[in-house]
Amino acid sequence: xxxxxxxxxxxxxxxxxxxxxxxxASQDISSRLxxxxxxxxKAPKILIYSASSLQSGVPxxxxxxxxxxxxxxxxxxxxxxxxxxxxxxxxxxxxxxFGQGTRLEIK
Amino acid sequence: xxxxxxxxxxxxxxxGSLRLSCAASGFPFYNSGMSWxxxxxxxxxxxxxxxxxxxxxxxxxxxxxxxxxxSRDNSKNTLFLQMNNLRAEDTALYYCVKVLVVGASxxxxxxxxxxxxxxx
Numbered sequence: 001x002x003x004x005x006x007x008x009x010x011x012x013x014x015x016x017x018x019x020x021x022x023x024x025a026s027q028d029i030s031s032r033l034x035x036x037x038x039x040x041x042k043a044p045k046i047l048i049y050s051a052s053s054l055q056s057g058v059p060x061x062x063x064x065x066x067x068x069x070x071x072x073x074x075x076x077x078x079x080x081x082x083x084x085x086x087x088x089x090x091x092x093x094x095x096x097x098f099g100q101g102t103r104l105e106i107k
Numbered sequence: 108x109x110x111x112x113x114x115x116x117x118x119x120x121x122x123g124s125l126r127l128s129c130a131a132s133g134f135p136f137y138n139s140g141m142s143w144x145x146x147x148x149x150x151x152x153x154x155x156x157x158x159x160x161x162x163x164x165x166x167x168x169x170x171x172x173x174x175x176x177x178s179r180d181n182s183k184n185t186l187f188l189q190m191n192n193l194r195a196e197d198t199a200l201y202y203c204v205k206v207l208v209v210g211a212s213x214x215x216x217x218x219x220x221x222x223x224x225x226x227x
Contacts, residue, residue, distance in 0.1 A: 091212050091213055096154040098154065
């Protein structure tokens with residue numbers, strides 16, 4: 001199975017900050033990676049797929065990059081509604097696997 | 108608008124069975140891959156199973172293989188998850204998910220989730 005490791009596990013930031021979350025795959029997954037945002041008590045929401053494609057309706061302050069084993073999710077200017085938990089997911093092989101999550105908290 | 112509504116969650120004893128349903132609307136269900144993803148209380152996301160558009164191909168997480176069966180009824184726009192021999196570690200919120208296939212399977216739209224609790 002492909003292991004997905006996110007870092008950091010949690011991060012504190014302020015409104016307006018630029019934040020980067022990293023996801024590392026245990027083997028080459030090409031660009032077959034997605035990012036999700038989950039707020040407390042809510043279902044996850046897809047932000048990015050194919051490593052860098054922005055899902056329709058997602059604000060442009062979210063961006064994704066990377067290929068192979070190393071990927072990043074960047075939020076260019078944090079907004080109050082962005083404080084949530086973020087997950088990466090590999091879609092290269094079954095079983096599909098997720099990272100453990102990164103909790104983005106208000107500083 | 109895509110709408111996915113799960114039902115069938117309950118409290119069940121270890122070794123018991125449960126069948127989850129997901130009523131889909133707002134998109135061509137017959138033309139969409141579908142999946143189940145679960146989340147144990149306070150934990151991260153775990154993919155459970157996926158089914159292709161026609162239902163001819165299915166894939167499962169190792170943790171549920173041989174115990175869970177994903178199926179669909181395209182005439183009724185409904186997805187199912189039959190869960191047998193349930194264990195305490197199957198306790199989770201189960202999400203019905205519409206798959207976005209763009210060279211790979213991503214989880215495009217999610218239901219609100221249904222709780223399955225396994226306890227004696």
